[in-house]
Amino acid sequence: MYSERILEIFKNPTNAGGLQGSQGIGKYIDEATGDYYKIYLKLDETETIIDAHFKTMGSVGAIVASSALCSELVNLTIEDAKEVNEETIVKVTGEYPEDKKQTLTYAINALKSAIEEYYIQKEKAEKNGETLFAKAKPQKEKVEKKTTKKTVETNTEENNNEKQVSKAKANFDAMFEAWND
Amino acid sequence: MKRVYLDNAATTNCSNEVLNEMLPVFNAVYGNSNSLHTFGREASAIVDRARDRVANAIGAKSNEIYFTSSGTEANNWAIKGVARANRAKGNHIIVSKIEHDSVLESCKVLEQEGFEVTYLKVDQNGLVSLADLMHNIRKDTILISIMAVNNEVGTIQNIKAIAKTAHENGIVFHTDAVSAIGSVKIDVEDMEIDVMSMSAHKIYGPKGCGALYIKNGVECSNLIDGGTQERGRRGGTLNVPAIAGFGKAIEIAMRDIIVNQQKIKTIRDYFVRQISQRIQYIRVNGHPYQKVQGIINIGFEMVDAESLLMMLDLEGIEVSTGSACTSGVAQKSHVLTAMGIPEEYVKGAIRFSFGKNISKEDIDYTIDKLVEIVGKLRAISPVTKTGRAK
Known part of the structure; x- marks a missing residue:
């Protein structure tokens, strides 16, 4: 059973969604359950993580581990991020249910993959005489706007179905009343 | 919220009609249904009435109904009981892959005792193929158990045809009807069911009460020993309030x-x-x-x-x-x-x-x-x- 604290994070996860301009994107898939973790890291010239986001398909434990992990990564250097482990996440979330503890490790695996990816991208950029850090600024607002746009798109799609839905509801009302009679 | x-x-939930049937049995009629005195006989009469109601609901005779603590116990009893009682005739059992864990785990236990179990596949709709069943029947097959309704997807099996196939080959047929009672009509006589598991709490009855129908003449050894309850076939003081509730619940379920x-x-x-x-x-x-x-x-x-x-x-x-x-x-x-x-x-x-x-x-x-x-x-x-x- 999950604690209230874990459920609270699950209800309102922070750092959810993709992150434009991230220099390190890591993923981890647990073949047994099909859980899929993706971590996005955005760094500045000092190799400090200025933003971290996640996309995760998995259990409550998987989503909360990803969210708590990302919130702890911000303001760490990439070197410091290498030291982040399961205990770092548990400090935010509180104790995990025994059968969900593996999700902490999987989220950390996705982070490790993101750090590796960052170094690969960095090496590539340096070989080409380029830099990964184009006027780095927190992109949170931009992302939030994007999320809003997505919601609007969804709403538009829903509106297109509104007539059909209303018609079905009316039909149901009639059926239900008939049944009650 | x-x-x-x-x-x-x-x-x-336990319906009000059922609850009203049960409440007096907790304090007013509290005798042990196995006692010889008046309190005991009063409790025993309540159990008998409930037994009649369960039997009527499924077209069985009252003396073919045995109360249990749950559907899980009923399934355990049916699988292990029929298999062990018929071991001299053979040691092969057929079940489907989508049975409840209480059936599948009972089969695992029997495998450790030397029984062989065939787990039938199902199609994309969750149906057992009759042809596949017939293909897997052996001379030493003693029990076929296929659930009447699957609890996860709701698929209804062709129980009557499966039971007929079992009987044509002299095999005992059991069905787990826990998810079927109250949703589909079941007549054990017409459907040729030999053994059937039921539960009260799926039909607005109380938790902690189930029943096993065992057709008269079908050999099924005991699962719980140490008491003369249920005509010596299932030991343990009966949960009379829950049994009273089960009887009422199944009567209402069939009525409505x-x-x-x-x-x-x-x-x-x-x-x-x-x-x-x-x-x-x-x-x-x-x-x-x-x-x-x-x-x-x-x-x-x-x-x-x-x-x-x-x-x-x-x-x-x-x-x-x-x-x-x-x-x-x-x-x-x-x-x-x-x-x-x-x-x-x-x-x-x-x-x-x-x-x-x-x-x-x-x-x-x-x-x-x-x-x-x-x-x-x-x-x-x-x-x-x-x-x-x-």
Whole structure:
């Protein structure tokens, strides 16, 4: 059973969604359950993580581990991020249910993959005489706007179905009343 | 917060009619039904009445009904009891892959005792093939057990045909009817059922009470020894209040079966239609029409069922990812896997099970929240509709 604290994070996860301009994107898939973790890291010239986001398909434990992990990564250097482990996440979330503890490790695996990816991208950029850090600024607002746009798109799609839905509801009302009679 | 209970296949509330039947038995008629004195005889009369009601509901004789503590106990008793009692005739058992764990685990125990078990596959709709069953019958087959209605997807098996096939080969036929009682009419005589498991709490009765029908003449050894209760076949002081409740519950279930099923069908069809219109990339699992009205299993692509269940729960909507007996464990549904349902739909499969007390407001609230939550979870999912990473 999950604690209230874990459920609270699950209800309102922070750092959810993709992150434009991230220099390190890591993923981890647990073949047994099909859980899929993706971590996005955005760094500045000092190799400090200025933003971290996640996309995760998995259990409550998987989503909360990803969210708590990302919130702890911000303001760490990439070197410091290498030291982040399961205990770092548990400090935010509180104790995990025994059968969900593996999700902490999987989220950390996705982070490790993101750090590796960052170094690969960095090496590539340096070989080409380029830099990964184009006027780095927190992109949170931009992302939030994007999320809003997505919601609007969804709403538009829903509106297109509104007539059909209303018609079905009316039909149901009639059926239900008939049944009650 | 509004609360909507859509997990009636896990358990139902105890109805007022049933509760009223039970309450006096807790304090006024509290005798041990096995005692010889008046208090005991009064309790025994209540048990007899309940036994008559259960027997009438399924077309059995009263002396063919044995009360148990649960459907799980009834299944354990049926599988182990029939197998062990008939061992001299053979040691082969046939069950389907989508049986309840209480059947499958009992078979595992029997395998350790030297029995051989064939686990029949099912098709994509969850049906056992009669041809496949016949192909797997051997000379030493002593028991066939196929559930009447699957508890996860609601598919109704062709029980009568399976029972006939069993009898043509001199084999005992058992069916787990825990999810069938109250949803489909069952006549053990007409359907040629030898042994059948039932439970009270799925039909607005109390928890902690089940029953096993054992046709007179069918050999079935005891599971629980150490008492003369149930004509010496199942030891243990009877749970008289629960048994009284079970008797009332099954009587009501059969009395109201048509009207309840019509109401639930209307609601179920409306729910599925709305969900299909408003949420993309879903799959309704189970047979398209040969299924009970109250259970609908839907796979939502790109989301995880546990997260979806918990998000719904935080909004007051209670559903299940499968059988409640196993859903606390992180494992894929053995039923959906056996049916060959694509992985992406198994991972996001939710069972909605409707009860007779559901209202239209409840359903509209659920639909709106479901649309919202699936959208929210898909927005943070790294998987696209084609199953590849974004």
